[in-house]
Amino acid sequence: KQRKKSKIEENRRRKQTNDPTKPRRRRTHTYSRTDETSPINRSSSHITTNDVISLMSQFDWTKIQQVQTAYSEAIAYNQVVGVPPYPATHPIHSTLELIRIPTYLSSLRLITYLRKIPEFELFDSEDRVTLIKHNLLAIVFIHIVLIYDPIADIYHEHNTEDPIFQGQDWIEILGEEFYYDITATVKKLIQILEYDRVLIKLLLLIILFTKGFCAYDIEHEPSLNNTLIVFNTHNMYVEILYKYCLHQYGLNRTINLFTKLINRLFDIQRLSAHLKDFV
Structure with missing residues (x-):
């Protein structure tokens, strides 16, 4: 009888131990801040969204401020000359004019912008040339998002004396199909990026x-001579972009933004290859 009683007690204890209704301890995740002293050697952090605002560190905001300043200075240092100033409209009738004025001006400003990014100056000199030579057309197209007015179909850099360039001039130079292709792509990018100039300037660097x-x-x-420094810098700006989007738009909109953006980047690749045949 004593043995039977002991067995009953043992079975009761086992049942309590395996009771599925017993509350379990919840696992929590914490956000660990990465080393903010070295922008090149920062390791990827584990990002959670419990407190989106806390994701942006002082280092991240400093980098964004550097990007903003670099872009503003690049525009100020490269002013257009020899053409009627804003609000005059300057027509483009040939591929040579397209290259000599708006494309050249955009390229010059973008290269200056890059040269003012501290990490870019740490790259191997030959690697800088390789990246600019082979990716410049792509960021010229992304730059269009900053200067295009889809309602008036015109291009003009904000807060400059640049003349206005008309979108329909693309038809005469590169054909109607290319005009509609680039216009549709830029409009989609504007819709996705919501005229967020910080986001676009970060995207220029990432590309x-x-x-x-x-x-x-x-x-x-x-091939690059120092792949690691470029890779780490690229990842750093991708992380800043992602955290910035979380801060500005929240998780769901950020996921939606990135998903749509990837498809449009394929369009940018295609347009760059197309324009390369002309320039």
Whole structure:
């Protein structure tokens, strides 16, 4: 009888131990801040969304401020000359004019912008040339998002004396199909990026730091001498962009933004390859 009683007690204890209704301890995740003293050697952090605002560190905001300042200075240092100033409209009638004025001006400003990014100056000199030479057309197209007015179909850099360039001039130079293609792509990018100029300026850096992004001459594009520093810098700005989007738009809208953006980046690759045939 004593043995039977002991067995009953033992079975009761086992049942309590395996009771599925017993509350379990919840696992929690914490956000660990990465080393903010070295922008190149920062490791990827584990990002959670319990408190989106806390994701943006002082380091991240400092980097965004550097990006803003670099872009503003690049515009100020490269002013257009020899053409009627804003609000005059300057027509473009040939590929040569397209290259000589708006494309050249945009390229010059973007290169100056890059040269004012501290991490870019740490790259191997040959690697800087490789990235600019083979990815510049792509960021010229992304830059269009900053200067295009889809309602008036005109291009004009904000807060400058640049003349206005008309979108329909693309038809005469590169054909109607290309005009509608680039216009549709830029409008979609504007809709996705919501005129967020910080986001676009970060995206310019990320695309340029993506080795082989344009891929229109990948067979002859040289390898980088110091892949690691470019890779780490690229990842750093991707992380800042992601955290910035979480801060501004929340998780769901950020996921939606990134998903749509990837498809449009494929369009940018295609347009870059197309324009390369003309320039």
